[in-house]
Amino acid sequence: MSTSTRKPFPKTGTDWPSLDATMTEMSIGDVAWRDGRAPLYVFHGSDAAYEVGRAAFMKYFSENALGGRRAFFGLKRMEDEVVEMGLDLFQAPTGAVGNMTTGGSESIFMAVKACRDWARATGKLKEPFNIVAPYSAHAAFNKAADVMDLKVRRLPTGQGYRADVDAMAAAMDDSTIMLVGSAPCFPHGVIDPIQQLSDLALAHNTWLHVDACVGGYVAPFFQRIGRDIPDYDFALPGVRSLSADLHKFGFCPKPASNLFYRYEEDRERGLFHFDEWPNGQFSTATLSGTRAGGAVAAAWAVMHHLGEDGYMAIARQLADLTDAYVAGIEAIEGLYLLAKPDLSIINFAADGVDIFTVAEGMEARGWLPGLTRNPKGMHAMLSMFHETGMEDYLADLAASVTAARGAGSSGLKAVY
Numbered sequence: 001m002s003t004s005t006r007k008p009f010p011k012t013g014t015d016w017p018s019l020d021a022t023m024t025e026m027s028i029g030d031v032a033w034r035d036g037r038a039p040l041y042v043f044h045g046s047d048a049a050y051e052v053g054r055a056a057f058m059k060y061f062s063e064n065a066l067g068g069r070r071a072f073f074g075l076k077r078m079e080d081e082v083v084e085m086g087l088d089l090f091q092a093p094t095g096a097v098g099n100m101t102t103g104g105s106e107s108i109f110m111a112v113k114a115c116r117d118w119a120r121a122t123g124k125l126k127e128p129f130n131i132v133a134p135y136s137a138h139a140a141f142n143k144a145a146d147v148m149d150l151k152v153r154r155l156p157t158g159q160g161y162r163a164d165v166d167a168m169a170a171a172m173d174d175s176t177i178m179l180v181g182s183a184p185c186f187p188h189g190v191i192d193p194i195q196q197l198s199d200l201a202l203a204h205n206t207w208l209h210v211d212a213c214v215g216g217y218v219a220p221f222f223q224r225i226g227r228d229i230p231d232y233d234f235a236l237p238g239v240r241s242l243s244a245d246l247h248k249f250g251f252c253p254k255p256a257s258n259l260f261y262r263y264e265e266d267r268e269r270g271l272f273h274f275d276e277w278p279n280g281q282f283s284t285a286t287l288s289g290t291r292a293g294g295a296v297a298a299a300w301a302v303m304h305h306l307g308e309d310g311y312m313a314i315a316r317q318l319a320d321l322t323d324a325y326v327a328g329i330e331a332i333e334g335l336y337l338l339a340k341p342d343l344s345i346i347n348f349a350a351d352g353v354d355i356f357t358v359a360e361g362m363e364a365r366g367w368l369p370g371l372t373r374n375p376k377g378m379h380a381m382l383s384m385f386h387e388t389g390m391e392d393y394l395a396d397l398a399a400s401v402t403a404a405r406g407a408g409s410s411g412l413k414a415v416y
């Protein structure tokens with residue numbers, strides 16, 4: 001940036017009302033996400049849960065979860081309880097442990113670090129290590145691998161865009177330290193065959209990480225309302241670690257995720273300890289040092305506020321909403337679902353028109369389009385923000401399809 005256009009550091013202070021007004025003005029062009037016009041980034045369960053999360057966050061706004069053990073005992077207890085409630089939900093055996101992180105990417109990073117250190121400790125696996133994952137696994141595995149000099153072998157998905165377990169088995173060798181399955185995967189919203197991956201992991205004594213970041217916290221409640229959700233959690237004996245984000249379909253404020261380990265010693269492997277500096281023993285279970293106390297408190301409060309019956313009520317609404325979106329999309333000539341959604345993540349494509357041209361039409365009509373590149377499709381994570389705008393969305397989608405006919409193909413790029 002040239003110095004002439006650089007924003008100067010303010011010479012004098014400004015009061016809050018003026019700042020508030022300026023900030024509101026700065027965001028005028030934002031996507032109308034509260035009206036369901038953003039298919040990703042934001043999630044909503046209920047207005048009451050939103051308010052509880054906000055109040056609890058603000059109550060612990062200044063506290064630092066890094067100091068939970070030495071100073072903020074209430075927060076420490078809340079964090080421990082959030083982890084225990086998660087372990088309970090994901091059917092973890094006695095002895096399983098976990099911790100909170102600031103998000104899915106961090107949970108995945110820590111799981112990969114723990115796994116790498118386990119692999120080194122076994123002395124049986126050859127470096128450079130690799131991770132075997134379906135093509136649909138989240139980019140965060142490559143981010144972790146990039147930092148830790150590991151390789152990720154991504155295999156084409158099989159039927160219904162679920163992991164092809166045979167292909168993954170064939171890709172394993174004596175450098176494979178981790179198998180990955182998603183529950184569900186972000187691109188297509190389907191749960192990988194975790195049962196088969198669990199069997200494969202046990203047969204090879206390999207670490208299986210289940211990435212339940214996006215839907216993990218709502219999937220058990222879809223199961224409880226009678227939806228057909230395949231097993232994916234610690235009930236399967238080969239599942240060694242599992243990540244699940246509170247700040248997505250747990251309906252808690254950001255930044256909040258959980259990483260769970262079947263074995264206590266694996267969490268030890270995930271920890272970072274350092275002593276050779278002036279301030280003495282430094283130990284963290286996360287990449288971050290300072291962590292927002294508000295996020296811990298808010299997760300604790302939202303989980304208690306909703307409880308099992310509250311999450312089930314939202315799951316019912318979400319399941320119905322997803323069915324209605326799917327029916328509406330399938331009723332538009334040329335559009336079809338790429339995969340039957342296991343939860344509320346939808347991915348659909350088009351016959352006879354370029355779906356990216358349709359997406360451009362949606363963008364022109366004020367909707368931020370979510371896209372998948374391979375296969376080409378549109379993508380949305382539906383939460384309760386998407387309830388009120390559904391009719392407008394479907395009407396605009398139909399109009400965009402009609403306009404796209406004969407319009408040629410679009411230069412739009414899929415961007416996450």
Ligand SMILES: Cc1ncc(COP(=O)(O)O)c(C=O)c1O
Binds near residue numbers: 184185213257
């Ligand atoms: C399946 C999956 N894993 C991991 C992540 C990464 O989570 P975060 O953005 O919180 O780092 C996401 C994000 O959407 C996801 O869908």
